[in-house]
């Protein structure tokens with residue numbers, strides 16, 4: 001169980017280099033003094049006095065922690081320890097030495113269909129587990145898919161960053177305008193009720209990127225990207241998709257569907273002939 005510790009994180013962990021920073025805060029590699037095991041420590045400033053922005057971050061982190069504590073799946077990031085003090089919260093998380101899937105694709109330009117399927121199957125198993133517990137991630141993108149190790153034949157992945165995740169209470173329509181333009185579904189832009197289907201649209205975008213290195217809706221500006229998403233305006237550019245299988249294109253077509261209810265669910269994706277050939 002993850003206890004709320006009164007001590008400072010530095011009593012229990014030796015802080016090492018910064019792994020990344022961004023809206024989520026700062027993430028540092030660290031080593032647990034008692035075991036010598038390496039982890040990732042995510043620091044989020046939550047000092048209330050700096051205006052509502054900090055307060056909002058604290059709420060997001062508290063929601064993320066509540067969700068993470070409840071989850072136990074090989075493809076979902078595990079919370080190992082938690083420290084809160086007035087000015088900040090520190091989440092100690094499994095270390096994913098392989099870094100982001102985003103960087104992995106960038107290095108390789110694009111993946112073979114077999115490699116893409118390896119990643120997608122794990123992402124879909126993690127998302128199927130989340131949706132089965134009525135949790136939507138709402139920020140699925142290659143930056144939030146981390147690799148345990150990267151120089152291995154079949155890298156293991158975990159989904160991270162549940163800062164925008166929500167428990168989907170039946171009947172409660174959740175609307176929110178956040179997420180990253182390239183990956184957000186039409187209903188997010190139209191401020192319509194969001195659901196687990198919103199995550200499935202993002203998986204369609206991620207699949208398109210894994211196979212081509214291209215982002216299907218990206219425009220010159222965010223505004224252009226958002227209007228491309230609303231029009232559902234994407235195509236399989238011949239130059240990039242000439243040797244992509246029809247099965248793979250069908251998989252993407254059945255996710256990049258404007259109507260949320262018409263998109264495949266994670267479970268349906270896992271038995272789609274492209275993922276689960278007979």
Ligand SMILES: Cc1ccc2c(c1)c1c3c(c(C)cc1n2CCCN)C(=O)NC3=O
Nearest residue numbers: 019020027040093094095096097099143160
């Ligand atoms: C090797 C490496 C490099 C950058 C990392 C991480 C690991 C990392 C990690 C985590 C998070 C939330 C962010 C992380 N970042 C920041 C970027 C995440 N999109 C995490 O939970 N475990 C990580 O290893």
